[in-house]
């Protein structure tokens with residue numbers, strides 16, 4: 001597994017590089033196997049990336065009819081709720097792109113039976129990927145919290161040790177607490193991973209994860225790796241402040 005760290009002065013320049021990377025990986029995947037499977041992150045950091053991908057000159061560089069969109073986690077709220085990861089991505093990006101509705105695979109996180117919702121999303125993943133095993137995403141885009149969580153995998157939770165199920169219903173300390181989340185097997189099978197991390201509150205977790213400190217139980221982002229491709233960490237200077245070895249883009 002390759003790992004690349006690039007540091008940017010601000011969110012704009014970081015998001016522009018992220019958009020260029022998504023476009024390159026999408027073009028490669030569509031040429032190689034006819035489609036691009038992408039899992040989106042929630043939270044606020046990727047908002048700028050999603051906005052760029054839906055705008056010129058970026059939007060015209062991907063054949064969006066060949067793209068399948070999933071989410072790596074979702075809050076258990078209605079899809080029109082302000083805290084919905086789907087709502088953010090739909091409003092900022094997906095509603096502006098010619099992606100077939102059948103290719104937008106929303107997590108049914110508003111279902112009362114959250115375990116059944118997790119199981120139905122796992123079934124959707126296996127159907128779309130045509131596998132009884134672990135889906136291999138072309139790209140999973142992730143964020144990271146100040147304590148090293150990623151997707152909705154938080155420190156010291158049982159979900160970190162899941163090796164069979166693809167999606168779990170979990171309760172987490174970041175509100176809204178009830179979530180659906182990818183489990184480590186999916187996050188360890190992807191061809192490529194793109195972490196977007198900004199802000200000084202994440203500097204200590206960035207240092208711990210990238211300088212091999214602490215266990216994955218303490219810093220769940222350490223569980224993530226790309227089976228055959230690259231894990232790219234795009235950081236702003238604030239998030240990279242505690243890193244010893246600095247390489248600036």
Ligand SMILES: O=C(O)[C@H](O)[C@@H](O)[C@H](O)[C@H](O)COP(=O)(O)O
Nearest residue numbers: 042043044045143144145150151
């Ligand atoms: O649903 C979520 O909350 C996200 O998937 C979560 O894992 C997010 O990526 C991190 O918490 C970073 O969030 P920010 O980008 O808002 O800092």
